[in-house]
Amino acid sequence: MGLVGTLNGGPHMTKHDAPLPIRVIVAGAAGRMGQEVVRAVLAQPDLQLVACFDRVYGPEVVPPASGARMASSLAELEGVEADVWVDFTVPAFVKTGVSWALEHGMVPLVGATGMGPEDRAELAALAERTGRGCLIAPNFALGAVLLMKFAAEAARYFPAAEIIELHHERKVDAPSGTARLTADRMSAVRHEVGLPSEPLEAGEEAIAGVRGGACGGIRVHSVRLPGLLAHQEVLLGGTGELLTLRHDSLSRESFMPGVVLAIRKASSIRGLIVGLENLL
Amino acid sequence: MGLVGTLNGGPHMTKHDAPLPIRVIVAGAAGRMGQEVVRAVLAQPDLQLVACFDRVYGPEVVPPASGARMASSLAELEGVEADVWVDFTVPAFVKTGVSWALEHGMVPLVGATGMGPEDRAELAALAERTGRGCLIAPNFALGAVLLMKFAAEAARYFPAAEIIELHHERKVDAPSGTARLTADRMSAVRHEVGLPSEPLEAGEEAIAGVRGGACGGIRVHSVRLPGLLAHQEVLLGGTGELLTLRHDSLSRESFMPGVVLAIRKASSIRGLIVGLENLL
Amino acid sequence: MGLVGTLNGGPHMTKHDAPLPIRVIVAGAAGRMGQEVVRAVLAQPDLQLVACFDRVYGPEVVPPASGARMASSLAELEGVEADVWVDFTVPAFVKTGVSWALEHGMVPLVGATGMGPEDRAELAALAERTGRGCLIAPNFALGAVLLMKFAAEAARYFPAAEIIELHHERKVDAPSGTARLTADRMSAVRHEVGLPSEPLEAGEEAIAGVRGGACGGIRVHSVRLPGLLAHQEVLLGGTGELLTLRHDSLSRESFMPGVVLAIRKASSIRGLIVGLENLL
């Protein structure tokens, strides 16, 4: 690719200091999320799609004019130089791909979920050893990430809080991963400042389940209805006041500004970090 | 009181057809709700407070200038002529008081809760025998009553619905009586039009209770937080759309327009009816 | 089509009384809304798509297997027998098409907007003369229609109300037609019961426009933001209580249950009626 030099994991420069585009590989490029990422990367002049990776491709995944290599095995990626590895593959593959990327000098940005604490520890060790950063982000929507951050920050000042998450009726799990993560972060802050680790006992349930499920010190309620997409509301109650934080997500597109932001900040990541909020 | 004649349970007229005020007895007049009713009746020129009834009175329950008799037993009420008996007494007394009122030619308007189906049947029989109307209204807030009515009406057109009710942290029961009643009415309509009597099965609960409690075909979620008062939200979901009906109640005053409306329409009630919506 | 007989504007029956499908022509079939209607009609076993009408067709508007005639002029529709004419054409054409449909024995259901009072009067006269029904529905989303109906009903009981409508940033007009119509209906009810025809004077505007625009007795606020689709909230305020009615529309699909309902009830329409709520 005719580069004069490449800084470690950061934007590479010519000797005249003109910034070169950040080189990106999209893994899981043929999936619904991967295709959005491909489109988002191609739309940014400071980003360059150098390769796509997926097991199987449908037609027209990548405009041929992009010049990106289309690989369906890691072997086919050998020789491709890149700065960032964006991973929206399946849980079974993530660790393999991310390890490969770290060993090949890239910063992995992982949107796929399903990694356990052991996998994370392993990746953290590998990131340490290779001197690269690595980001695992359960949610790339800026609004969702800000909501989580604000909820954790506010949890310190309110005696009690509950979460209502609302999704379309085809969602198979309850509560949502984001609700769980939000409750965890809020509970951690509550613990820090000495607030109770159990939710407020408020009356008795005449019908089992109406008071929701307890996630640490926070009760969570999951609503499932047609006509909904993906929504989350955090309610924090104090003396004579209520603070409500709500996020509504309409489409996969909502993740793209967060993905692009993470690609641009990838070179500043040190070690393994979890959550896009660390880059805000 | 110098009345020339009194129509049965209706507004009484002089021979010149000038409307006389509707005569009201407030039972439970020293309670928090009773005192609001006393104030509301005194504030309306077309209503006349003829007597208050309560076991024990605190100071200044009724402005002395009102001329209302203050009774602490039913015996002390003998000889008082009235059109309407507004009852916010305790559950243990309601049936006694309402029976007495029906037998003395008044229309009872009952805000107190806690009457079972047997008590209701007994009162219905007594209303029938005395030829009087009688209203039992679990909620006198016009907005709450309209919400229930609209929710039942809309239930016919949407495949699925859930209820979120939100109250201050000192409320002892969950779900609220209003949420239960709303769910019952919606379920009845769903049954009528052949919609399922069980709520939508949507995914599995990883944490018990997050999906709320089932009230007929409707899932109900109860939120309890300081900073809340009394709120209810009905969400109805259909293809690509969501209809939300919400009621917020800030104070006991919110019940007064409904109480006054019921007093004015009392003479039109036939037999025992349940729910202020029957007068709207 | 081998029909034995056709009832006037209603479902046509064989002599054995087995119901035949309702025959539908979709006008504006190549537009975004028209295509949804085509899909919705094809999906219902009791409806039959007999023809599509549009000036120009793109590829694959109608599955060829449907057997529907594809016309690009009214002349090409001659000889097609149908019960219902669903019209989502452009304002400039609506009157021509609807007149043609009425004269050919069909009940027009018109979703297109942009007809003035004179056009409506003309169509009403024509419907009268031909003895057919005709529906003009500014909004076919059941939830939106119910919201309008409920808002008008509740307007009678609350001293004041405001409307907030929220749409994506590409919407060119403000307020939305639905907000305007809702305000009109609420104002009419307010007038009926003697409520003021001007909105509450509440304080002074330090910044022009913050108090919204007055539509009869109702103030309307229009929010325009990316991330929004089409939403409307009616807030009704009374003593110590607030009633909020909200509708969220996610997709054009949300109109289809209303269109299908109107097709099924078309034969019961008498004369020109405006608003789907008349069929609920």
Next chain:
Amino acid sequence: MGLVGTLNGGPHMTKHDAPLPIRVIVAGAAGRMGQEVVRAVLAQPDLQLVACFDRVYGPEVVPPASGARMASSLAELEGVEADVWVDFTVPAFVKTGVSWALEHGMVPLVGATGMGPEDRAELAALAERTGRGCLIAPNFALGAVLLMKFAAEAARYFPAAEIIELHHERKVDAPSGTARLTADRMSAVRHEVGLPSEPLEAGEEAIAGVRGGACGGIRVHSVRLPGLLAHQEVLLGGTGELLTLRHDSLSRESFMPGVVLAIRKASSIRGLIVGLENLL
């Protein structure tokens, strides 16, 4: 008062390092807000109410057992040693009182509004000269302050935002001071990151005012209805997502946790600062 020593404007200690209570004077103590502050201070064991100040007192403003001096002129306060001066007096008096407090070695915490930029500059100079801190807080409700902080932080990541503030119908000004302040902070951040200083042009107003009033780059809508108290909603819209921050205030009590927090942190304030968020 037998103190061994007093740290500059901070909690004063005996020589054995046992913390002594923070000594508080409440100015405007007979007003509705002042009385809440008196109650809040008396309820905290680490705070000591040493004096109240107001022009005129009604009965029972301060429990006599508190031992606090009740002054109705600054002269009557001479000789009272205190650490913090909480000021909820009228605009016309604020500057006089705060200057006096600074010169007498106290940290003023000012809740009263109505000071212009010149007054602020003068107080900043005085704080500088006396070496004391001083806080001007337009809103002491923690939730309202957090909302403002979060709104400013999120403004950086969203292309557009609007504010809806909702208050009871007796509020005389529109928009609310808090809405204005929120819009100002958000506009400042937008300016910083190069977002437009004018709100999005979105369509035309068919009715003047529906698109709200522009406060910098943010449109503000003011709703006024009975049944409302004090509420504010900030909507931030981005690609396919919406972030909503809402605060509901039910009572003056909601300000007390913020006042107490500010009293406790008063000794850490340097110079004149505006906004409670600087202490969070």
